[in-house]
Amino acid sequence: xxxxxxxxxxxxxxxxxxxxxxxxxxxxxxxxxxxxxxxxxxxxxxxxxxxxxxxxxxxxxxxxxxxxxxxxxxxxxxxxxxxxxxxxxxxxxxxxxxxxxxxxxxxxxxxxxxxxxxxxxxxxxxxxxxxxxxxxxxxxxxxxxxxxxxxxxxxxxxxxxxxxxxxxxxxxxxxxxxxxxxxxxxxxxxxxxxxxxxxxxxxxxxxxxxxxxxxxxxxxxxxxxxxxxxxxxxxxxxxxxxxxxxxxxxxxxxxxxxxxxxxxxxxxxxxxxxxxxxxxxxxxxxxxxxxxxxxxxxxxxxxxxxxxxxxxxxxxxxxxxxxxxxxxxxxxxxxxxxxxxxxxxxxxxxxxxxxxxxxxxxxxxxxxxxxxxxxxxxxxxxxxxxxxxxxxxxxxxxxxxxxxxxxxxxxxxxxxxxxxxxxxxxxxxxxxxxxxxxxxxxxxxxxxxxxxxxxxxxxxxxxxxxxxxxxxx
RNA sequence: GGCGCUAUCGUCUAACGGUUAGGACGGAGCCCUCUCAAGGCUCAAAUACGGGUUCGAUUCCCGUUAGCGCUACCA
Numbered sequence: 001x002x003x004x005x006x007x008x009x010x011x012x013x014x015x016x017x018x019x020x021x022x023x024x025x026x027x028x029x030x031x032x033x034x035x036x037x038x039x040x041x042x043x044x045x046x047x048x049x050x051x052x053x054x055x056x057x058x059x060x061x062x063x064x065x066x067x068x069x070x071x072x073x074x075x076x077x078x079x080x081x082x083x084x085x086x087x088x089x090x091x092x093x094x095x096x097x098x099x100x101x102x103x104x105x106x107x108x109x110x111x112x113x114x115x116x117x118x119x120x121x122x123x124x125x126x127x128x129x130x131x132x133x134x135x136x137x138x139x140x141x142x143x144x145x146x147x148x149x150x151x152x153x154x155x156x157x158x159x160x161x162x163x164x165x166x167x168x169x170x171x172x173x174x175x176x177x178x179x180x181x182x183x184x185x186x187x188x189x190x191x192x193x194x195x196x197x198x199x200x201x202x203x204x205x206x207x208x209x210x211x212x213x214x215x216x217x218x219x220x221x222x223x224x225x226x227x228x229x230x231x232x233x234x235x236x237x238x239x240x241x242x243x244x245x246x247x248x249x250x251x252x253x254x255x256x257x258x259x260x261x262x263x264x265x266x267x268x269x270x271x272x273x274x275x276x277x278x279x280x281x282x283x284x285x286x287x288x289x290x291x292x293x294x295x296x297x298x299x300x301x302x303x304x305x306x307x308x309x310x311x312x313x314x315x316x317x318x319x320x321x322x323x324x325x326x327x328x329x330x331x332x333x334x335x336x337x338x339x340x341x342x343x344x345x346x347x348x349x350x351x352x353x354x355x356x357x358x359x360x361x362x363x364x365x366x367x368x369x370x371x372x373x374x375x376x377x378x379x380x381x382x383x384x385x386x387x388x389x390x391x392x393x394x395x396x397x398x399x400x401x402x403x404x405x406x407x408x409x410x411x412x413x414x415x416x417x418x419x420x421x422x423x424x425x426x427x428x429x430x431x432x433x434x435x436x437x438x439x440x441x442x443x444x445x446x447x448x449x450x451x452x453x454x455x456x457x458x459x460x461x462x463x464x465x466x467x468x469x470x471x472x473x
Numbered sequence: 474g475g476c477g478c479u480a481u482c483g484u485c486u487a488a489c490g491g492u493u494a495g496g497a498c499g500g501a502g503c504c505c506u507c508u509c510a511a512g513g514c515u516c517a518a519a520u521a522c523g524g525g526u527u528c529g530a531u532u533c534c535c536g537u538u539a540g541c542g543c544u545a546c547c548a
Contacts, residue, residue: 009548044547100546139546159478168476168544176546183548207477207543230479230541237540267485270497274486278496297486300541304484304499314485314498324511356511367509416507434507446509 002034003197006067007187009041010052012242014059015249016303017202017232020268024229025200026065027269027291037194038067042074043186059251064261071194073186080181083189083219084140084174092145092218093174095128095138096120100177116141116171140175142214152210157227157293159203164210172211184208188215196224200293203228203300204239227293230272231300240303248310249303257311258338258361260326263319267312271301281321311360320359328352338362340372349456353448367448371456376443376465381472383439386432393428394436395473400426401437402466410459412451419451440469 006022008014029036038060042048060067073080087093098117121143132138146166153163174185181189191199191212206228216223232240240249247253254264262284270280274297275290282290304312323331332347338361339347354367370376385394400422408418423433438450441462447453454462 007548011548041548047547096546137546141546162477164476170544173546178546180546182546187548202542203478204542205548208548210477228478233541235484239541270485272485276487278487280485280497299479301486302484312484312498317498320511354510357509419507429507431507438508442508444508448509450507 001197002029002032003037003195004029004034004200005037005039005191005194005196007039007041007073007190007201008056009044009047009183010049010056011044011047012052013055013247013250013252015240015242016251016254016268017240017249018056019059019063019251019264020232020271021201021229022060023063023065023265023269024273024291024296026067027288028198028200028293030288031291034197035068036066037069037071037196039071039190039194040073041183041187042072043077043181043183045074045180048074055250055252059255062251062255062261063265065265069194071190073190076186076190076193077181079193080186080189081175081179083192084181084185087142087174087215087218088140090218091125091143093140093142094121094123094171095132096141096171096173097123097131097136097138099137100139115169116144121171137177139173139177141171142174142211142218144169144171144214152213154209154213154223154226156206156209157198157225158230158296159206159228159298162206162209164207169210174215184211184215188212188219191224192216192219192221198225198227200227200229203231227296229296230298232271233300233302235302235304235306237302245305248305253310254315256362258363259311259315259319260322260334260361263322264315266322267315267318270314271303272297281318316359323358323361324356328355331355335361335364338364340365340369343372346371353452353456357448370442370444370447376468379439379443383445384436384469384473386428386435389428389432391473393432395470397426397428397433397436398440398466398470398473401433401440402463402470405454405459405462405466410455410462412449412455415451415454436469437466441465 004025006025008018026036028034040053040056084093088095096117098120120141144166149166151163151165152169153161155161172184173182175181209226209228213223234240234245238244242249251264265284266282266287269287273291273295275282276295279290304314328348328351332344332351335347335351336342336344350364350368350371354364357367358364381391384398385391386397401419404418404422408415419433419437420430423430426433434450435445438447439445441454441457
């Protein structure tokens with residue numbers, strides 16, 4: 001059975017890149033009828049926060065993509081330690097008693113690469129046991145088999161065959177001096193234990209994979225298949241980060257601005273993946289059907305945001321497209337949390353009027369504000385004056401319109417016919433009739449279609465606003 | 474510094490070694506129209522650079538450049 005996992009570490013909020021990794025895994029699992037596993041990789045006690053964990057759950061819950069199994073890595077520490085010691089017992093790892101030192105710069109620069117402490121790698125088992133028994137702290141290091149194997153090879157489902165000389169690999173840590181497993185150890189131990197068949201993750205792990213292959217082999221299990229995803233980067237070319245780019249990278253920012261979950265999924269899946277048939281707007285079912293690792297490309301994708309405009313224009317367009325094509329009832333419900341009042345009854349009337357006029361759900365506030373107020377905010381009387389008209393004309397137009405609205409049937413077609421007739425009677429262009437009425441009723445020149453708007457507003461409100469407008473002139 | 478990965482319009486991307494290098498977003502223009510949208514049509518816009526291989530390279534190989542990643546007792 002195919003088994004994939006998403007393994008975030010709760011050290012920041014769920015950001016768009018992590019969400020994408022989840023989505024790719026989910027799609028792959030659903031496409032193949034496999035299992036989706038959520039595992040919280042919280043082995044770094046120092047940096048984990050409950051807030052971050054909440055953010056991850058909030059984000060995933062919003063995406064509405066489910067998982068089949070759930071694990072928390074911190075609860076499995078004993079198992080990881082046990083598996084690490086199994087590697088040690090096989091002689092494939094050794095204790096390093098070198099005290100943790102601030103020789104970081106020394107390691108990374110200093111001309112040659114730092115690989116291991118020879119005297120520790122060469123320590124006899126008896127000596128090692130003696131010092132450990134004496135309570136001397138140590139880190140457990142993997143003994144990279146430079147003598148037996150000169151390279152590590154694996155085949156990445158996206159990047160193809162990957163090869164690295166063992167001579168270029170350091171003896172990485174498996175267990176910290178506190179006894180806690182490192183990420184590499186915990187991750188591989190769990191992947192092996194949970195029988196993960198495919199690891200789909202960010203390309204930042206591509207070079208780590210050589211270490212992981214070594215660990216899997218040391219554990220005596222067949223390594224899973226690997227597929228690395230190109231990274232998501234900011235317009236300046238740097239990796240998306242909270243510190244540098246702020247909340248624009250957080251999934252909850254999209255949610256709070258009024259993105260529809262599916263529009264977000266649709267946008268994000270197109271970053272680094274293509275169905276190769278020019279299709280872009282796809283339903284969830286179509287996505288599941290079309291998804292394959294072959295469609296994943298290898299170069300990083302830029303999320304195009306700016307300080308003024310935090311959302312990629314394509315994401316916004318996809319969202320608008322999703323809004324336009326969804327059932328009105330669903331739209332009305334989605335709009336409720338964003339409207340001035342969560343009045344579903346009213347929203348059902350408004351939704352069709354604004355459906356193709358909003359890009360984000362939050363836009364409802366400015367596009368449909370006048371539906372929710374008892375009294376219109378003040379606007380200049382000059383707005384009531386139509387093109388090539390005078391205040392006097394505006395006044396007579398509004399009086400005529402008022403009279404019409406007193407008796408007209410409040411239904412779009414009937415209102416249009418009646419108002420049109422009124423314009424003919426006054427011998428003015430229809431636009432000169434409609435525009436003053438629009439301003440009187442909406443409080444501004446730009447608004448949804450007039451007749452449907454009037455119908456939604458109702459006679460009483462319309463008449464009241466007409467009177468106030470006439471009074472301004 | 475070492476090791477690895479990547480390179481097509483501004484952005485996301487498509488193209489068995491043979492295409493006028495295609496689509497989408499965004500931009501510009503026109504049409505439609507009660508304003509705004511939506512919709513329709515049109516336009517501008519790319520194979521990083523240099524060498525090979527080949528009858529023929531966006532595509533294969535090498536180099537350069539650039540970007541990114543890893544190089545922790547972080548994940």
